[in-house]
Amino acid sequence: MVIYLDNNATTKVDDKVFDEMIPFLREEYANPSSMYEFSVKSSNAIADAREKVKEFLGAKSEKEIIFTSCGSESANTAIKGAVAHNKSKKHIITTKVEHPCVLNTYKSLEKQGYKVDYIGVNANGELDLEELKEKITDDTALVSVMWANNETGVIFPVKEIGEIIKSRNPNTLFFVDAVQAAGKINIDVKDSNIDMLGVSGHKFHAPKGIGVLYVKSNVILPPLITGGHQERGYRAGTENVPYIVGLGKAAELAQENLGFELSEVKRLRDKLETGILKNIFNARLNSSISNRVPNTTNIGFEYIEGELILLHLSDLGICASSGSACTSGSLEPSHVLRAMGTPFTSLHGSIRFSLSRFTTEKEVDFVLDKLPKVIDSITKISPYQEELEHLKKTRS
């Protein structure tokens, strides 16, 4: 039995997505660029998928949709392209809590002489917009902010940020990493000031290995991968037809299920979260209650360590993830929780549960039944019994 509560890591491919992909893995294998009748189905399928993704993101034209291999490629294309096209400008602004695919791209640009400002967050994980506003100068080539954070689910006000950027410097480009927002909340780039936006298929029930980059029609980006004329010159390489078809279907289904995410998935997430916080005395929520995507909760268990919690949960078939240093092998705990100033007492014992539209009430009830026993058994081994005793008294 597997209870999968790690949907911010990846998701199950929806059966309906899989079914649509199959013909293009079997009989419809034509190269969509070819000049014969046999390739028409392939090229039409890509056009259909592009239309669906256009609707999903609220783009004005299907020409603004570029298919890539993953979220990281989308981010790399946007960031490296934006700075390459604005060679005279050497300043970039981003946040301290971006995904590593974005942060490490900026680290490499810093080595090339770019100045990067990293905007901090408060204890609730919310961005300091004043700081962001002050940092924008005439030299700012790019601002990049994630739409929702992968670890805490906290949503950043990207529309408001877009307005701030353009009022300070209309030539500064704005890239939004929407990988953790797509399929969970409504994405609408229309009238937004967002110049580029990246999403990844496998976070909303498409397979791994397919992503999208939205590029506003008036923005010119050099390609990251050069070669043929595919994707209107923005991204070379023969189109991955079956995966593009899958992504199109996944986008359509995600759009249909947005209401379900905001009602049912949120209800189950809230049930899980409230139950844990109520029944486990050394549990604390690592973000604000509001302003989050509906599927994510990040809870710190004080004076115990996250990997051990995950190992015990894994024995019960429960999949979650941790901001603990021990799970990554990096020896350093989550950069997101550290930027939020999460105390050391709960930093290493932080667990992220992320649900999907396939999560059932029974699964949530199972976790609520088993988790307190797991936490209790680990808490008993902790050397911080006096601190725990004190915590128990103050919380009860």
Add this chain to the structure above:
Amino acid sequence: MWKYSDKVMDHYRNPRNVGKIDDADVIGEAGSLACGDSLKLYLKIKDGVVTDAKFQTFGCGSAVASSSILTEMVIGKPLEEVRKITNADIAKELDGLPPEKMHCSVMGHEALEDALKKYYDEEIEFDLSNTENKESRVVCTCFNVTEDIIKEAIEVNGLKTVEDITNYTKAGGACGRCKGDIQKLIDKYAKKDEPKLSPAQLILKINKVIENVIAPELQKDGGDIELIDINENKVYVKLQGRCSSCKNSVLTIKSFVESTLKDKVSKDIEVIQV
């Protein structure tokens, strides 16, 4: 997911000797909350023998397993034996740990060392000024790792790279600023691969390998070999018997004689036929 041995999994699932000993004779401590793992080791000692041991650990699966097995390793043992336990022994007893997790066994050993130090400090009056001088220099400030800890990890586990040191002691695993210092400590304490032979030792060794290993093989095919001269790493030989007229003699020299000498004596050796 980490690849843990069955023994590691057994010990984090069913840790032995959990808890505290209220009247412990000594408590050893290692690690901290900020670093992400810490351990308290309680020992009961009677007539120089550990009669009971318990632990409390804040840490991952391998940290709990290392602590748990350590209590089993010390109970019933005289202190002279307990003192000899190294982190490598703890890891071995667990049927190994992933390289990135070796620091968990080091933490177990640190707690044991701390306990023994405190125990002996109480038994023997130490000159305080003397112990202060002995305080080891902190190399990694992020994880508070001292030169002594790194030195011991290098010597006990035969470590050779900065990455090894990070895996075993955590030093250099956060900001990375001390990596240069760690490299210097490796240069200082790590065993060098091969001690350099003196010219006389080199000649003796080459001669011995030719006589005992190479010549007997050639003799099987009705050939033989004679050592003519040695000049630093250049070895001058003459093939004899059937080998001297063999069309493949160049091959014999390069692929057999030279490779055998490279393997057994030094990788810098070059064999020249005269």
